[in-house]
Amino acid sequence: MKPSIIVSRPIYPEVIERLRTHFDVTAHQTDPEWTPQTWTQALSQHDGALTMGIEPVNDTVLAACKRLRICANLSVGYNNFDVPAMTRHGVLATNAPDVLTETTADFGFALLMAAARRVTEAERYIRAGQWQKWTLDMLPGMAVHGSTLGIIGMGRIGQAIAKRGALGFGMRVLYHNRSRLSAEAEAECRASYVSKPSLLQEADHVVLVLPYSQASHHTIGAAELALMKPTATLVNIARGGIVDDAALAKALLTRQIAAAGLDVFEGEPSVHPDLLKATNVVLTPHIGSSTRATRLAMAHLAADNLVAFFDSGTAVTPLNPEVLTRP
Ligand code: 8YV
Numbered sequence: 217m218k219p220s221i222i223v224s225r226p227i228y229p230e231v232i233e234r235l236r237t238h239f240d241v242t243a244h245q246t247d248p249e250w251t252p253q254t255w256t257q258a259l260s261q262h263d264g265a266l267t268m269g270i271e272p273v274n275d276t277v278l279a280a281c282k283r284l285r286i287c288a289n290l291s292v293g294y295n296n297f298d299v300p301a302m303t304r305h306g307v308l309a310t311n312a313p314d315v316l317t318e319t320t321a322d323f324g325f326a327l328l329m330a331a332a333r334r335v336t337e338a339e340r341y342i343r344a345g346q347w348q349k350w351t352l353d354m355l356p357g358m359a360v361h362g363s364t365l366g367i368i369g370m371g372r373i374g375q376a377i378a379k380r381g382a383l384g385f386g387m388r389v390l391y392h393n394r395s396r397l398s399a400e401a402e403a404e405c406r407a408s409y410v411s412k413p414s415l416l417q418e419a420d421h422v423v424l425v426l427p428y429s430q431a432s433h434h435t436i437g438a439a440e441l442a443l444m445k446p447t448a449t450l451v452n453i454a455r456g457g458i459v460d461d462a463a464l465a466k467a468l469l470t471r472q473i474a475a476a477g478l479d480v481f482e483g484e485p486s487v488h489p490d491l492l493k494a495t496n497v498v499l500t501p502h503i504g505s506s507t508r509a510t511r512l513a514m515a516h517l518a519a520d521n522l523v524a525f526f527d528s529g530t531a532v533t534p535l536n537p538e539v540l541t542r543p
Contacts, residue, residue: 321376327477366419369426378405428455465490
């Protein structure tokens with residue numbers, strides 16, 4: 217009998233077809249509105265799951281899912297997983313890193329440039345019929361080339377952004393991270409390690425690329441925003457909750473900082489109403505990795521993990537590999 221797999225939300229039909237050659241697949245191609253109860257009930261009927269990075273897998277869920285052996289996130293972020301709980305329950309967790317690094321770094325830069333150079337504000341100006349004549353001081357923005365880039369969270373995506381800044385835009389790159397990179401890695405992305413306060417004080421553009429956890433909740437709040445330059449921009453392509461959105465909206469509306477670019481939000485898909493009032497913020501709906509090729513690669517990597525696990529007891533990108541070696 218084939219193992220039984222649930223795919224929590226719509227994904228590319230070719231990935232479903234591929235999964236069907238290995239598994240009995242329950243696909244949800246019509247995007248169900250899961251509640252914690254319906255999700256737990258559905259998951260409990262399966263041996264494995266392909267999840268999108270938002271469905272909770274914690275002690276409460278796992279207690280009801282006796283058959284479950286693996287959850288493969290299609291995302292690199294895995295804050296929907298309680299990994300220690302999964303390890304306790306003997307359930308393998310996998311994520312989908314690497315394949316989205318360059319695409320997401322591109323998007324971080326797109327938001328940085330759009331915020332600094334007021335791209336969406338300028339477009340709204342034209343669409344509102346306000347452009348009557350050209351003037352020298354129209355919509356002045358902040359320079360990107362030659363400025364100082366501050367990156368908080370220096371994993372794969374942070375390093376890819378650093379390279380874009382240093383090599384493409386001649387930026388001075390500062391970073392802050394839980395652990396310092398090797399001298400070799402620092403040299404490769406031409407980045408200097410500094411404390412968080414120094415980074416916030418010195419950077420012209422601050423980009424957030426750190427994973428969400430209790431420890432990174434509100435990494436940027438009122439106190440941190442107060443350290444930033446009034447000409448600075450802030451970009452969040454990491455996770456909602458890393459920025460205190462209410463405090464950021466206040467800083468934008470009072471011009472305490474110049475601009476922001478946000479792809480992720482606290483409580484998304486809801487967006488803080490004061491952010492919607494601010495004209496100096498570029499808002500996008502969590503599309504950092506969204507090119508078809510990248511999202512397809514992410515889906516195939518999640519499928520690779522499921523296939524490797526059930527075929528050979530291995531995984532390509534395990535988060536708790538100790539589960540694989542347990543008797
Ligand atoms: C995903 C992301 O597309 O990979 C991540 O962690 O934030 C995005 O690239 C999204 O989370 C899928 O749900």
